[in-house]
Amino acid sequence: MPGSNALVAQSGGPSPVINASLQGVVEACLSSGNVDRVFAAHHGIEGVLLEELLDMGRQAPEELARLRHTPAAAAGSCRYKLRDGYGADYRRILDVFRAHDIHYFFYIGGNDSMDTAHKVDLLAREQGYGLNVMGVPKTIDNDLGDEGRTLIDHTPGFGSCARYWANLIRSVGEENRAMRPSECVSVFQAMGRDAGFITACARLGDPKREMPLLLFLPESGFTGEALLDRVNETLKQHGRAIAVVSESFMTDEGSRRVDGFGHVEYGASGTTAMQMVVSLLNRSKLAARGQATGQIPGVLQRCASLEASDTDREEAYLLGRKAAEYAFSGLSGRMATILRVTDTPYRVRYDHVPLETVANTARRLPREWIAKSGTDVTDDFVRYARPLIGEAAARYESEGGLLRFARLEYTHEPKKLPAYTPCGF
Amino acid sequence: MPGSNALVAQSGGPSPVINASLQGVVEACLSSGNVDRVFAAHHGIEGVLLEELLDMGRQAPEELARLRHTPAAAAGSCRYKLRDGYGADYRRILDVFRAHDIHYFFYIGGNDSMDTAHKVDLLAREQGYGLNVMGVPKTIDNDLGDEGRTLIDHTPGFGSCARYWANLIRSVGEENRAMRPSECVSVFQAMGRDAGFITACARLGDPKREMPLLLFLPESGFTGEALLDRVNETLKQHGRAIAVVSESFMTDEGSRRVDGFGHVEYGASGTTAMQMVVSLLNRSKLAARGQATGQIPGVLQRCASLEASDTDREEAYLLGRKAAEYAFSGLSGRMATILRVTDTPYRVRYDHVPLETVANTARRLPREWIAKSGTDVTDDFVRYARPLIGEAAARYESEGGLLRFARLEYTHEPKKLPAYTPCGF
Numbered sequence: 001m002p003g004s005n006a007l008v009a010q011s012g013g014p015s016p017v018i019n020a021s022l023q024g025v026v027e028a029c030l031s032s033g034n035v036d037r038v039f040a041a042h043h044g045i046e047g048v049l050l051e052e053l054l055d056m057g058r059q060a061p062e063e064l065a066r067l068r069h070t071p072a073a074a075a076g077s078c079r080y081k082l083r084d085g086y087g088a089d090y091r092r093i094l095d096v097f098r099a100h101d102i103h104y105f106f107y108i109g110g111n112d113s114m115d116t117a118h119k120v121d122l123l124a125r126e127q128g129y130g131l132n133v134m135g136v137p138k139t140i141d142n143d144l145g146d147e148g149r150t151l152i153d154h155t156p157g158f159g160s161c162a163r164y165w166a167n168l169i170r171s172v173g174e175e176n177r178a179m180r181p182s183e184c185v186s187v188f189q190a191m192g193r194d195a196g197f198i199t200a201c202a203r204l205g206d207p208k209r210e211m212p213l214l215l216f217l218p219e220s221g222f223t224g225e226a227l228l229d230r231v232n233e234t235l236k237q238h239g240r241a242i243a244v245v246s247e248s249f250m251t252d253e254g255s256r257r258v259d260g261f262g263h264v265e266y267g268a269s270g271t272t273a274m275q276m277v278v279s280l281l282n283r284s285k286l287a288a289r290g291q292a293t294g295q296i297p298g299v300l301q302r303c304a305s306l307e308a309s310d311t312d313r314e315e316a317y318l319l320g321r322k323a324a325e326y327a328f329s330g331l332s333g334r335m336a337t338i339l340r341v342t343d344t345p346y347r348v349r350y351d352h353v354p355l356e357t358v359a360n361t362a363r364r365l366p367r368e369w370i371a372k373s374g375t376d377v378t379d380d381f382v383r384y385a386r387p388l389i390g391e392a393a394a395r396y397e398s399e400g401g402l403l404r405f406a407r408l409e410y411t412h413e414p415k416k417l418p419a420y421t422p423c424g425f
Numbered sequence: 426m427p428g429s430n431a432l433v434a435q436s437g438g439p440s441p442v443i444n445a446s447l448q449g450v451v452e453a454c455l456s457s458g459n460v461d462r463v464f465a466a467h468h469g470i471e472g473v474l475l476e477e478l479l480d481m482g483r484q485a486p487e488e489l490a491r492l493r494h495t496p497a498a499a500a501g502s503c504r505y506k507l508r509d510g511y512g513a514d515y516r517r518i519l520d521v522f523r524a525h526d527i528h529y530f531f532y533i534g535g536n537d538s539m540d541t542a543h544k545v546d547l548l549a550r551e552q553g554y555g556l557n558v559m560g561v562p563k564t565i566d567n568d569l570g571d572e573g574r575t576l577i578d579h580t581p582g583f584g585s586c587a588r589y590w591a592n593l594i595r596s597v598g599e600e601n602r603a604m605r606p607s608e609c610v611s612v613f614q615a616m617g618r619d620a621g622f623i624t625a626c627a628r629l630g631d632p633k634r635e636m637p638l639l640l641f642l643p644e645s646g647f648t649g650e651a652l653l654d655r656v657n658e659t660l661k662q663h664g665r666a667i668a669v670v671s672e673s674f675m676t677d678e679g680s681r682r683v684d685g686f687g688h689v690e691y692g693a694s695g696t697t698a699m700q701m702v703v704s705l706l707n708r709s710k711l712a713a714r715g716q717a718t719g720q721i722p723g724v725l726q727r728c729a730s731l732e733a734s735d736t737d738r739e740e741a742y743l744l745g746r747k748a749a750e751y752a753f754s755g756l757s758g759r760m761a762t763i764l765r766v767t768d769t770p771y772r773v774r775y776d777h778v779p780l781e782t783v784a785n786t787a788r789r790l791p792r793e794w795i796a797k798s799g800t801d802v803t804d805d806f807v808r809y810a811r812p813l814i815g816e817a818a819a820r821y822e823s824e825g826g827l828l829r830f831a832r833l834e835y836t837h838e839p840k841k842l843p844a845y846t847p848c849g850f
Contacts, residue, residue, distance in 0.1 A: 004634065013539030014603050042605055069794060072599035077606035163826065167731065170828040174497035175728040178439050181468055182504035182685060183692070186724060205827065257707060257716060260607060267608070267718030270704050274721070279695050282682060289850075295723030296699070301613060303600040306592065306731050309826075389826045401734070401814045402630065405596040425714075 004103035004130075004184040005032075006324075009041035009048060009057075011109035011116070012079060014072035014299075015140050015157025015306035017316035018108060019406065022075060023067040024320020025136065026056045035104060036330045037386055043076035044109075045116065048090060049422045051096050053413040066319065066406035069396055070199065071305035074406050079260040083423040085208050090123050097124075097131065099229060099416040104132050104327050110139035110155070112261050114335055115359035121333040124294055135335035135355050138316070140302050143195035146359060147366045151353050153340040155303070156319055159312030159388030162201040162303050164391050165244075168204025169213065171355035172242060176211075180240040184290030185231060185281055188244045189274040191301055194218050196365040197385075198301065200377045202244040204389060207382050210326045214237040214375040216245040216277075218324065219365045222374065223249050224280050231281060235288040237252075250276040255317065260424065267298050305403060311390035315348070322350045427495040428457075429528035431749075432473035434473060434539070436534035437504060439497035440565050441552040441583030441733035442741035443533060443584075446457025447475030447500060447656040448492040449745020450531045450561065451481045451617065460529060461752045467837065468501035469534075470541065474514060474847045476521050478838040491831035493742065494821055495729035499831050505683040507541055508848040515548050518847050522549075522556065529557050529752050532797055533745075535564035535580070537686050538785035539760055545757040557752040560780050561744055566725045568620035569783060572791045576778050581744055582727070584737030587622040590615065590669075590725050590812050597667060599634075601657055604843065605665040609715030610656060610706055613669045614699040618688060619643050621790040622810075623726065625802045629814060632807050638664040639671035639800040641670040641702075644790045647799065649675050649705050650794075656706060659714035668702065675701040685849065692723050729778070730828060736815035748773045771812035 006029045012017055022040065029038040036102040038056045038100045041047030054075060056064070082089040085312040089344055097105065108115040124131035142158035145151035149251040168188070196217030206213050212234045216222050222230075227243070227250075234241040247266035255270030266272070281292035296305075315338055334352040341347040345390045368378055368380040397404040431454045435443055447465065453465040463481045466472030471663075477502060481489070492499055507514040522530065532542040544561045549556035562569055562577055565586035570576035593613070601611045617623040621642030631638050637659045639645050650670070652675075659666040672691035680695030693699070699719040706717035722729075740763055748761040759777040766772040794806040822829040 003526055014600055023681075026590050046606055069597060071596050074604035076605065077603050079604075079608075135637070166730070166826070167828050170830070171728045172724065174499075174730075174830055175439055175493060175724050178498035178502050180501065182502075183690075183724075192455075211475050239694065261842050265608075265716065268703065268707055268716045270700075272475065272719075275695075275697065275700060275839075278693065282693055282695070291690065292695045293690065293723060294697075295692070296719065296726060297602050298718060298720030298721060298723040298724065299597065299608075300593065300722065300725075303596045304593070305596050305599075338634065338729065386825075391826050392823075401591070401812075401816050405595070405599055418697070 002060065005037040005039060005101045006035045006106065007039045007041060007102045008106040009044045009207055010073045010075060010077045011044045011107065011113040012077060012139065013136055013301050016071040017156055017313045018138050019070045019074045020313045020316040021041060021138060021156060021320035023064060024317040025324050026064065028324030032146060032275060032324065032328055037098065039102065039382050039413065040070050040075035042412065042421050043247060044078040045082060045370055046422065047076065047091050049420060051415045051417055052234055053100065054408060054410060055413055059408055060417060063406045063408060065076040068404040069272055069305065071303040073271060081260045087361035087424050088315060090119060093120055093131055094127060095360040097327065098129065103130050106134050106136055106323055108136040108138050111144050111360050111362060114355050118333060119354035120361045121355060122156060122298065128311050132327040132332040132346055134327045136319055136323045137335060140198065141194050143193050143363050145361055145363050147363060149340065151358050152337045153348065154388055155315040156312060156316035158197065159309040160307065161198055162204055163309040163389035163420060164197065164244035164307040164387055165201040166204035167207040167307060167375040169202045173206065173211045175244050178239050183239045183293050184235060184286065184288045184291045186242045187248050187277050187292055187294040189296045190244055192362065194248060198287055199244050199246045200365055201385060203377050204385055211385040212241045214241060214243045215377065216243065216375065217246050217327050217370060218246040218295055218371060220374045228279065228284055229281060235286055239288045242264045245273050245277050247273050249273040272296060272331065290380065306396065309388060309390035311388060318350065326352050343383050343387065361398050364420060375392065395425045428461060428526065430464060430526045431460045431529035432464045432466060432527045433531040434469045434502060434533065435498045435502045436469045436538040436564060437502060437564065439502060439727050440563055441496040441585040441730045442496045442738045443563050444492040444499045445738045445741040446533050446561050446563060446581060446745035448489060449731060449742040450749050451489065452590055453746040455482055457749065457753055461690060464525065464724045464838065465500035468837065469503040470502040470507060471505045471847065472501065473518050474845060476523065476840045476842055479833060479835065480838055484833055487549065488831045488833060489507050490595055491643050493738065494730065495830040496728040505847065505849060506685045512848060514848050518545055519548060519552060519554055523554065526554050531559050531748055532562055533561040533563050536569050536785050536787060539780050543758060543780035543784045546780060557757040559748040559752045559762035560763065562750045562760055565623065566617050566620050568621040568788050570786055570788050572788055574765065576783050577762045579813055581741035582816065583622065584734040585732065585808055586623055586726050587629055587731040588734040588814035589729055590626040591621065594627045598631065598636045598848060599666050601667050603659065607715045608718050609660060609665045609711065609713045610717035611667045612717055612719040613703050614672050614697060614721045615669055616672055619673060619789065621671055622755040624669050624671045625790055625806055626810060628802050628807060629810055637666045638665060640802065641668065641674050642790060643671040643673050643802065645799045653705060653709055658710040660711055664713045664830030670698050670702050671724060672698050674698040689840060731821065733816055734813060734815035736813060743775065751777050768808050768812065774793060835849060
């Protein structure tokens with residue numbers, strides 16, 4: 001539709017490759033001839049509500065090119081939950097779209113975002129406003145979709161997080177074996193909320209099972225006491241252990257804090273899973289000399305760009321492009337998706353699925369991928385996840401040893417509507 | 426001395442480049458013609474006491490070559506404190522040296538290790554046993570030597586840790602700006618015990634001071650209340666903040682644990698500095714929407730090899746070589762050292778200083794390198810530390826996307842002495 005514009009927004013936690021998806025959407029839009037202008041909402045849906053829009057066509061081309069290897073969310077993200085149903089927030093979104101002639105809306109995010117995009121699509125139809133809505137999947141947690149992987153094989157961002165953990169465990173294996181007599185247990189806390197996909201990826205760093213590596217997945221339901229037994233068994237055998245615990249492990253509800261969607265924000269907790277485990281171990285009589293020490297990579301696993309996967313980055317970029325192409329072909333209310341063709345050689349295909357079906361899904365690590373021991377994953381999981389970390393390290397631009405990232409111009413497009421205070425502020 | 430052998434051992438916490446020093450010592454010894462065999466003690470001085478020696482001349486040459494880019498301590502480290510004075514442990518060391526014709530002893534470590542090496546040197550002289558003892562400096566903490574830098578300019582390992590923090594802050598700057606509305610304060614805990622050198626290196630990631638970055642150095646003596654004020658000032662101005670706190674910040678003595686040397690092992694604490702700060706912030710009314718989240722890179726800052734500095738690695742290797750050359754020239758009771766010639770261009774020279782003088786030094790961040798605000802370092806510090814992170818990323822070998830490290834053969838040399846139980850076991 002000439003005379004019409006596009007808008008892209010990002011929501012939720014960043015990933016090392018979300019800007020590659022942003023770049024894919026923007027590039028495909030700008031080169032399509034289907035739209036005049038492409039806006040990015042500054043800080044996701046909050047930017048739409050506040051009418052804070054960035055004109056992506058006026059950004060320096062070399063900075064747009066740098067989006068491919070810039071981590072986090074260059075246009076800004078948020079964790080704002082729109083008021084449910086067809087309330088004032090949703091109506092405001094359509095008001096902003098109308099004011100800026102926005103007829104294509106691309107929403108990059110996880111399950112909550114797909115739900116939001118779905119509701120915006122429904123409201124536009126109801127109001128007879130011509131809008132093509134496409135979701136672009138993103139979450140390092142890989143918890144979007146169904147266990148059968150008919151909706152999506154894996155989410156962009158997960159492969160880079162998997163690579164981060166794989167090489168973290170490689171380096172930590174060296175550290176743990178070196179420090180065996182004194183710091184015999186290394187405890188690491190992994191993100192993922194209720195899903196164990198990220199915790200599971202520690203296994204990718206030791207696919208031949210040469211390390212004394214124990215995974216405490218949220219799906220396994222281990223207690224602290226059972227963890228202590230497993231660690232001591234490992235210490236008896238190897239004199240050392242590496243324990244990766246999911247961020248929800250042993251955490252008590254009292255110390256939890258929630259984000260705008262009501263999800264627990266474990267990084268803000270009063271007592272972390274790592275702390276619970278380290279304190280438990282150090283209060284106990286361990287079956288080896290030495291003590292337990294703890295680490296929380298936290299946001300590093302979603303922004304440490306040196307560890308991004310080249311495969312993940314290319315897929316994220318292509319999903320952005322595909323979403324734009326699908327929208328221009330007339331589709332709406334769909335999410336661009338990636339489906340596995342074969343594991344070996346690794347081959348995928350791109351498609352689209354209804355937003356309604358993926359909205360608010362919460363995939364967990366399938367039971368059959370958890371090893372009988374409960375503290376490991378199966379080779380089937382390794383076959384699934386291994387290709388996602390890519391082969392070569394992703395390339396980075398650096399200046400004097402420091403990473404160099406995209407720098408967008410954050411001057412907002414002139415506002416056309418009266419100021420609005422989002423319902424949730 | 427033909428007919429004589431050399432022994433190298435490592436002590437204390439690992440670094441990404443300690444194996445480069447190990448390689449330097451071993452290569453220089455093997456090619457010198459001055460010794461028949463080169464042993465490495467398996468797990469540092471514990472390996473000497475237990476007579477667990479690895480023959481480095483029998484290791485596969487390609488694995489010795491890989492030591493240059495293998496993090497941690499390939500021959501193993503420990504935190505064992507020898508019984509003071511000339512007790513049984515020290516006598517045992519000389520017994521083991523005599524039994525294996527060891528007349529050159531290289532000890533890679535920090536201040537405690539230099540003290541140990543000094544005492545071994547004194548005892549050998551007293552007993553008339555021909556032994557050349559050389560220390561090789563190593564600690565990511567950079568807390569060895571004097572503030573005037575006449576003993577050593579910087580310790581190998583510090584440059585790689587500095588690079589880790591510099592690029593961590595680069596990536597976290599992207600993350601923090603992206604998540605401004607919801608996760609407005611990112612808290613990071615840095616190693617370094619009582620010295621703020623590592624905390625200070627966060628500034629290297631933002632030398633132009635474009636980020637809302639606050640450093641809480643142990644030397645500044647901030648209270649929790651003062652931290653809260655500074656964070657809120659920054660939130661009022663920028664809507665977000667990145668706070669790097671030293672691992673000793675706000676920690677209470679009750680929750681501390683100590684290592685074999687009586688030093689606090691903050692990674693094993695019952696309550697971490699990060700937790701204290703995150704809980705304090707989230708209990709308070711922050712001057713911006715959102716909450717604080719916390720990270721503890723922990724051992725990753727001393728083993729995350731992807732971030733090693735090429736400059737640091739070369740210097741670590743050369744210090745190992747120099748130590749061997751000095752020993753073969755007849756010196757004993759000295760530490761190989763590195764001294765700054767000029768900052769720009771960065772030039773250093775190698776020399777040696779008495780072990781007695783460096784033993785048990787505890788350098789802290791000089792007052793004049795702390796900015797007036799108390800939450801930053803000066804440009805003089807940046808000029809000092811910037812060259813240490815190197816220019817290019819250090820190169821790594823990888824197999825299928827996974828880092829590939831040296832693999833030594835851990836078969837111990839046949840024992841010649843009766844078993845011995847170290848006094849501290």
